[in-house]
Structures are given as structure tokens and as C-alpha cells.
Amino acid sequence: MFNQFTGTADYLASPELRDSVNVAIALEKPLLIKGEPGTGKTRLAEAIAQELETQLLIWNVKSTSKARDGLYVYDTVQRLNDARFGDNDISDIRQYIKFGPMGESFRQDKRVVLLIDEIDKADMEFPNDLLHELDRMSFLVDETGETVAADQRPIVVVTSNNEKELPDAFLRRCVFHYIAFPDEELMADIVKVHHPDLEEELLRQVLIAFYWLREQTEVRKRPSTSELIDWIAALRRAGISKASMEEKLPFLGVLLKREQDLESVIQRAAHAGGRRRIGVH
Amino acid sequence: MFSGFFYHLRGRGLKVSLTEWLTLVRALAEGHSRADLSHFYHLARALLIKRETQYDLYDQAFAEHFRGLETHFDITDELLEWLADPELPRELSEEEKAALKALDLDELRKQFEERLKEQDEAHHGGSKWIGTGGTSPFGHGGFNPAGVRVGGQGRNRSAVQVATERRFKNLRSDRVLDTRQIGMALRRLRKLDKTGPEILDLDATIDACAKNAGEIDLIFGPERKNRIKLLLLMDVGGSMDPHSMLCERLFSAAHAASHFKAFESRMFHNCPYEYLFTDIYYRKGEATHELLKRLDESWSVVFVGDAWMSPYELTHVGGAIDLFHNNRDTGLDWLRRFREKCPGSVWLNPEPKRIWNAPSIRMIRDLFPMFELTLDGLKDAVDTLGGRRANEPGLTN
Incomplete structure (x- = not known):
């Protein structure tokens, strides 16, 4: 019927996320993914490509990106240069058409995964400019008059960090999934993927500390999954045992990147009666 | 029950379009939902709700509509019933008409009935549609590849229970703001x-x-490059005390936003007069006319205050609330000077709109567009400053 996505060994997807992915694939609609930083929005596209054993094309959107850049760029400067020095046959315009990630994804024989990463970084009109191409999965190269159409519609994954509201017309065409921050149970599984031989007891304490930090309202930049993984790596390299974790939280700077956050947490912990002292190494 | 859900969602203010609803119908008819309500809950949410800020509203609407019906819910019957007699809104947009045309409902019903027939014949272990242990991704227990934990939210609880938990309450956009959300909203403020x-x-x-x-x-x-310069003028003390936390957050978010060409902030009490403070408790600050000299059209001025005061604080010479302060120009004069110098100015009010009837609020609204200090209000204010909405006195969100 259709290939299905179940999550890979090193990417654990919740059942709801898996359903959303599979529905988006089956209905041939772009999958729009939002969620806190570090919840694996970008990694999802990699995992889908990996599992379906297909190629992943990434379009990193920037504030200056234009919708057309993703389809193709006509390298006029190169052509001018060639015209000046007579290097190439400049009448063959095709050699100056450089396809972008979206254009490439339409040209593949096999179904590929196209990741449009951080679509909200671009101009407000950017998503609307893509509507036609996303619907039809084809576009016209004005310079050569050729139409590029996808034989196999790519699986389109779009991520957004909420910097801008996306236009309604664009949203209507998407399947939307908001990745909630992992709960402790899922987080334990995620940590085990990265640190398979971590002691259960140490893991439990690390998670208690981590979720406690995330609950502190003073902390403006809440630590994310990737920071937790780094923190555990730092703890293990320094040979921190579960006994010393009970006394203090070392290497907090790995989790809290803002100085004010670090200070307010240290103060808060001192205030809490010193049951657990926070040490900064 | 099924089509009623569409109208129920719309009735609760969720702008579900017919296009999206038809996508859901198609997904259901093609068998992309397991038979129980909790999968319907997720599928409908993925296809109908496109903003996490609306998840909470969706949860509420879902719980209201399906409470007590969990055990009777059979999506197959519901869908067949709906396809036999599709209930559609009377007025359709062009896009919706096109979507309706593209999705031939009669054809869809035929396919669906055929699929159901096949399902009856070869049930468990089939590969096409619902059944236990099948290879279809939507069969119960259909996915459990080695090494991946099956479980997670929604497994052991009913969809209505999950919806009733209202796990997405924090994502609502009409509640008060946190720093990150304010920062996000301010990021929309750019003029390149x-x-x-x-x-x-x-x-x-x-x-x-x-x-x-x-x-x-x-x-x-x-x-x-962004050329927005932002001046934040905040009312502090008195009736603003209950809102101090919120104002602090707005301040810190604006302060942390690095994309402004310039950012300054001053404080005042009730209404700005000759002097604006950088530290109101120690009375440190700057003469307002000095500040005004440096301002021009490239500045966006954002006032934050409840605009709640005696009218004479605005209209009378010497009307300032601080007794030792004998102002020679009226509060309104000072406000007018800001408006004239920086036509792109707005007022954010932390009080809800329904109590904006006080005379002083009306006078200030005659000068500035005023918005509630909520995420929605802030967004509208930012759009007004950014020129995406008209900037006229009396405007509001």
C-alpha cells in the first residue's frame, strides 16, 4: 500500500508522530513540524529517509531565501564570464541552470525526502510562493521553456521555529504535527540510545535534575534534549558517580547557556535549603 | 456525530476549512485511521488544526463533542452515513469548490464500500486496512519493530480523557505571555x-x-538590514503593580532581541511629563524634550500602561499624580508630541479590553491605536508598527 515509517533505532518517534508521518506520505501532503528547539524536528526527515532507504535533500531556508532559489538558479554571472572569455558554448543555456534542492527532488527517478528546514526564517510571502509547486510538483524553467515535473512526488517535510506565522493557504495544505517535549519515560529511552551503558540510578537522578531545571520559571532558555545528552557525556567523562550527584549538580554550564539563568538557578537552589548544593566547575 | 463535529469545531472558533475537512474524509475513507476514537482524535488534529496554539481549543471541543460517546463510536458507520448524505456548508470559497470537485465523493464512497467488503472477506492479517496484526500501518498493534518501544501517550486512556487533560493549555495564544513568546512576537517587528x-x-x-x-x-x-528602532515607555507603580511581572517580561524580551537597530526604554508614572526615568525609584532619567530631540520617524514608540487615571492628569496643567511635580504642559500635550514625532507609535494595555471604558483610556485611544498585552494583541501591535496594518488612533485588536 505504502511504505511506512516506524522510527529508527536511533530516532524514537511517538506513535502519534508516526501516524502523522504516514498520513502525510499517504495523502501526499507536506508534513509541517513544529516544536521546541532540540525536539528533533530536523532529525525526523533524516530518520524518514533512512528508514525508507531513500535520499534526503535539504533546503536550509535563510532570511534572504526566495522561493525560486529552491527550484533553480540561472547562473548569469557564469554565463557573462564565459561570454567574455569564450570558455563554453554560451548558447546552451541549460548548463547555466543550477537546480536547487526542491528542483532536484522533482528530477529524481526514485521517491526522495525533501526537507525544507526553518521555513519561517524567510520572508512572509515565501510559503505562499511555493504553493503551486507543492500542489503540482512541477515547475517551468523560464529561460529554457522546459517543464520539470516529478514522476515520484517527494515526501516533503517542513520545519518551523515559530518566528513567523505561516499563511493560512499554506497551512491548509499541510499535515501538521507539534512535537511535544518528551516526557521522562521517552526521554530515558532517548538517552539510552546515546548512552546505552548508563547506570539506571544515575540516569534517574540526571532526569530528575533536568526536569527540575526545566520547571524553574527564572530559566529563560530551557535546556533541551541535545544539551541533556551533552551533559551526561560530560558527567561520565569526569567520572561523576550517582553519590556525588546527590550532593551537587556539576557542569551546569552545559545545560544552561545564559549567565543569568545559571545565577538564578544557583540562587534558587541555595534558597531551597541546601538539600542539594549546586556546584559549578 | 461525524459531520456535527465539523460544525462544532467551527462553532468553537476553530477555522477549519472545508478543504481540510475533505482531506480528513479522504484519509478516513482510504483507511488511515484505526477504528477507535483516539486515533481519530490524532488524525483529525493533524489534518484540521494547524497551529499548536489551537490544540487546547481542539481538546476542549473534542471532549465536549464526544463525551459519553466513546463506546458507541464507529467511524466506519459514521463515515458511510456522511458520504451517503454529505452535509456541506452553503457558502463555499473557490478553493473549497475546487477541492470538492477534485474529491469525487460518490467515487470515494464506492471505494470505501469495496474496501470494507474486502476487509470482511480477508480479515485478520490482511495488508490493506483495519485488522489485528496486519502489515498496514494503521492496524492495531501493527507496528512494533525491534527496538522501538510501543507506548506513549494515549495508549491506555480514551481520547476524551486525553483531550480533557488539556495538555496544550500552555500553548494557547490568548493567555498571558512569557518572555520567549514576547521575543517571538517582537521578532516579527522588522523593516528591512x-x-x-x-x-x-x-x-x-x-x-x-x-x-x-x-x-x-x-x-x-x-x-x-532591519532598521527598526524601538523605544519602550512603561507605566510603573500604582495600578500597574499587578502587571509588573508581565511588564518585566516584555522589557527583558525586548532588551534581549538583538535585531533592532536601536533599543531604548524609559519609565513613567501614569502619564509621561517633562521627565522620563531609567530608574524610577531613584529618580534617575532624562528630560523628555531631550529624548524627543533624538527621535524621528524611524523610531517605533511602544507605550505600556493601563491608561487608567483621573482625566485631569491628562488635561490639566499641574495635574500630575505626584504632588511635588507641578507639570507646566498637560499629559496630553506630551503624548501628542510623541505621536507627532513618531507616527508609528502604539499603546499596549495589560488590562482586558472589556474594561477600557474609563475617560482617560478613551482620550488616549483617540491618540494611539491600543492593543491588549496578550500574544494576539502584541502581534497586532507589531503588525501595526511594521506597516502591515493601518496605524490610526482608535484602532484596536
Whole structure:
């Protein structure tokens, strides 16, 4: 019927996320993914490509990106240069058409995964400019008059960090999934993927500390999954045992990147009666 | 029950379009939902709700509509019933008409009935549609590849229970704001201008080359940069005390936003007069006319205050609330000067709109567009400052 996505060994997807992915694939609609930083929005596209054993094309959107850049760029400067020095046959315009990630994804024989990463970084009109191409999965190269159409519609994954509201017309065409921050149970599984031989007891304490930090309202930049993984790596390299974790939280700077956050947490912990002292190494 | 859900969602203010609803119908008819309500809950949410800020509203609407019906719910019957007699809104947009045409409902029903027949014949272990242990991704227990934990939210609880938990309450956009959300909203505030570092200007290059008879002449021009300058003027003390936490958050978010060309902030009490404070408790600050001298149209001024005071604080010489302060120009004069110097000014009010009837609030609304200090209000204010909405006195969100 259709290939299905179940999550890979090193990417654990919740059942709801898996359903959303599979529905988006089956209905041939772009999958729009939002969620806190570090919840694996970008990694999802990699995992889908990996599992379906297909190629992943990434379009990193920037504030200056234009919708057309993703389809193709006509390298006029190169052509001018060639015209000046007579290097190439400049009448063959095709050699100056450089396809972008979206254009490439339409040209593949096999179904590929196209990741449009951080679509909200671009101009407000950017998503609307893509509507036609996303619907039809084809576009016209004005310079050569050729139409590029996808034989196999790519699986389109779009991520957004909420910097801008996306236009309604664009949203209507998407399947939307908001990745909630992992709960402790899922987080334990995620940590085990990265640190398979971590002691259960140490893991439990690390998670208690981590979720406690995330609950502190003073902390403006809440630590994310990737920071937790780094923190555990730092703890293990320094040979921190579960006994010393009970006394203090070392290497907090790995989790809290803002100085004010670090200070307010240290103060808060001192205030809490010193049951657990926070040490900064 | 099924089509009623569509109208129920719309009735609760969720702008579900018919296009999206038809996508859901198609997904259900093609068998992309397991038979129980909790999968329907997730599928409908993925296809109908496109903003996490609306998840909470969806949860509430879902719980209201399906409470007590969990055990009777059979999506197959519901869908067949709906397809036999599709209930559609009377007025359709062009896009919706096209979507309806593209999705031939009669054809869809035929396919669906066929699929159901096949399902009856070869049930468990089939590969096409619902059944236990099948290879279809939507069969119960259908996915459990080695090493992946099956479980997670929604497994052991009913969809209505999950919806009733209201796990997404924190994502609502009409509740009060936290720093990150304010920062996000402020990031929308940009006016791009050509003042940055030099980048290749292709059109000018081509023109130059053509004029040079093909001799290459690369022309560079400045990149676009944000030119917004933000001045935040905040009312502190008195009736603003209950809102101090919120104002602090707004301040810290604006302060942390790095994309403004310039950012300044001052404080005042009730109404700005001759002097504006950088530290109101120690009375440190700057004369207002000095500040006004430095302002021009490129500045966006955002007032934050409840605009709640005696009218004479605005209209009378010497009307300032602080007894030792004998102002020579009225509060309204000072406000007017800001408005004239910086036509792109707005007022944010932390009090809800329904109590904006006080005379002083009305007077200030005659001068500035006023918005509630909520995420929605802030967004509208930012759009007004950014020129995406008209900036006129009396406007509001």
C-alpha cells in the first residue's frame, strides 16, 4: 500500500508522530513540524529517509531565501564570464541552470525526502510562493521553456521555529504535527540510545535534575534534549558517580547557556535549603 | 456525530476549512485511521488544526463533542452515513469548490464500500486496512519493530480523557505571555532596509556589462538590514503593580532581541511629563524634550500602561499624580508630541479590553491605536508598527 515509517533505532518517534508521518506520505501532503528547539524536528526527515532507504535533500531556508532559489538558479554571472572569455558554448543555456534542492527532488527517478528546514526564517510571502509547486510538483524553467515535473512526488517535510506565522493557504495544505517535549519515560529511552551503558540510578537522578531545571520559571532558555545528552557525556567523562550527584549538580554550564539563568538557578537552589548544593566547575 | 463535529469545531472558533475537512474524509475513507476514537482524535488534529496554539481549543471541543460517546463510536458507520448524505456548508470559497470537485465523493464512497467488503472477506492479517496484526500501518498493534518501544501517550486512556487533560493549555495564544513568546512576537517587528554589507546586485551588474559591450563589471550593493528602532515607555507603580511581572517580561524580551537597530526604554508614572526615568525609584532619567530631540520617524514608540487615571492628569496643567511635580504642559500635550514625532507609535494595555471604558483610556485611544498585552494583541501591535496594518488612533485588536 505504502511504505511506512516506524522510527529508527536511533530516532524514537511517538506513535502519534508516526501516524502523522504516514498520513502525510499517504495523502501526499507536506508534513509541517513544529516544536521546541532540540525536539528533533530536523532529525525526523533524516530518520524518514533512512528508514525508507531513500535520499534526503535539504533546503536550509535563510532570511534572504526566495522561493525560486529552491527550484533553480540561472547562473548569469557564469554565463557573462564565459561570454567574455569564450570558455563554453554560451548558447546552451541549460548548463547555466543550477537546480536547487526542491528542483532536484522533482528530477529524481526514485521517491526522495525533501526537507525544507526553518521555513519561517524567510520572508512572509515565501510559503505562499511555493504553493503551486507543492500542489503540482512541477515547475517551468523560464529561460529554457522546459517543464520539470516529478514522476515520484517527494515526501516533503517542513520545519518551523515559530518566528513567523505561516499563511493560512499554506497551512491548509499541510499535515501538521507539534512535537511535544518528551516526557521522562521517552526521554530515558532517548538517552539510552546515546548512552546505552548508563547506570539506571544515575540516569534517574540526571532526569530528575533536568526536569527540575526545566520547571524553574527564572530559566529563560530551557535546556533541551541535545544539551541533556551533552551533559551526561560530560558527567561520565569526569567520572561523576550517582553519590556525588546527590550532593551537587556539576557542569551546569552545559545545560544552561545564559549567565543569568545559571545565577538564578544557583540562587534558587541555595534558597531551597541546601538539600542539594549546586556546584559549578 | 461525524459531520456535527465539523460544525462544532467551527462553532468553537476553530477555522477549519472545508478543504481540510475533505482531506480528513479522504484519509478516513482510504483507511488511515484505526477504528477507535483516539486515533481519530490524532488524525483529525493533524489534518484540521494547524497551529499548536489551537490544540487546547481542539481538546476542549473534542471532549465536549464526544463525551459519553466513546463506546458507541464507529467511524466506519459514521463515515458511510456522511458520504451517503454529505452535509456541506452553503457558502463555499473557490478553493473549497475546487477541492470538492477534485474529491469525487460518490467515487470515494464506492471505494470505501469495496474496501470494507474486502476487509470482511480477508480479515485478520490482511495488508490493506483495519485488522489485528496486519502489515498496514494503521492496524492495531501493527507496528512494533525491534527496538522501538510501543507506548506513549494515549495508549491506555480514551481520547476524551486525553483531550480533557488539556495538555496544550500552555500553548494557547490568548493567555498571558512569557518572555520567549514576547521575543517571538517582537521578532516579527522588522523593516528591512538597504544598509548592510555589500552583496552582488545582479540586475545592476547585467546593465553595466551590457553598457560595457560585454566587458564584465560586477556591481555590488548593500544587503538588507532591519532598521527598526524601538523605544519602550512603561507605566510603573500604582495600578500597574499587578502587571509588573508581565511588564518585566516584555522589557527583558525586548532588551534581549538583538535585531533592532536601536533599543531604548524609559519609565513613567501614569502619564509621561517633562521627565522620563531609567530608574524610577531613584529618580534617575532624562528630560523628555531631550529624548524627543533624538527621535524621528524611524523610531517605533511602544507605550505600556493601563491608561487608567483621573482625566485631569491628562488635561490639566499641574495635574500630575505626584504632588511635588507641578507639570507646566498637560499629559496630553506630551503624548501628542510623541505621536507627532513618531507616527508609528502604539499603546499596549495589560488590562482586558472589556474594561477600557474609563475617560482617560478613551482620550488616549483617540491618540494611539491600543492593543491588549496578550500574544494576539502584541502581534497586532507589531503588525501595526511594521506597516502591515493601518496605524490610526482608535484602532484596536
